[in-house]
Amino acid sequence: MIDETDRIILSLLQEDSRITNSQLAQLAGLSASSCWRRIKSLEEIGLIKGYTATLDRTIAGFGFAAIIHVGLSRQSENSVAEFCRAIEERPEILDCYATTGDSDYHLRVVARDIADYNDFLDNFLFKLKGVAHVRSNIILKDIKSGLQLPLNQ
Incomplete structure (x- = not known):
């Protein structure tokens, strides 16, 4: 290619x-x-999807980050589509992956602080239809975060 x-x-x-x-x-x-x-x-051909600047999230005011594991109560086409549409609309959700294992989806989320994060959970994620369980892992420190694909390997 x-x-x-x-x-x-x-x-x-x-x-x-x-x-x-x-x-x-x-x-x-x-x-x-x-x-x-x-x-x-x-x-x-869609290989280059766009051009962007990489920002430091803490300097930009997003001192809190978490990985959220989400399980849905049902996997119907409509409930999955509704969940995905809602996720795509939220700018604080940087990444969302459908996965195998104990959770159906894994989200990487940023917030200004713990109160902002709690508001995101209470007023958005917990209210989504079909969400059966949510588990958070708080990001203590960014070790490696990249967007570059290893093309020379």
Whole structure:
């Protein structure tokens, strides 16, 4: 699907999405127009989903974070779709994964503090139809948090 040149471009973009096309082309050994066409192609096929800045959550005012394990009481198509729609609408939910095991979903959530988190639980998560159980693991310290895929492995 992608060749070595695409891997170089993607790795460089993952390191610094603000790199200029000219700099990127030079580092990838391409002309600027050829590099631009490759990037556009990677965007069109959906491999590049977007460009973003990575923020420090504590400096941004989100000093509290948790992993929440959620079990649903029923797995009907409608109840799952309703749950997913509600989750997608909440900006404090950074990630949501459907998983195997004891819980159906795992959420990574940020909040300003414990009171803000408690409000999120009481006034949103506990009120969702079909939620059977919720278990929280409080994040004490961020050890590794990344978005870069290991393309060179």
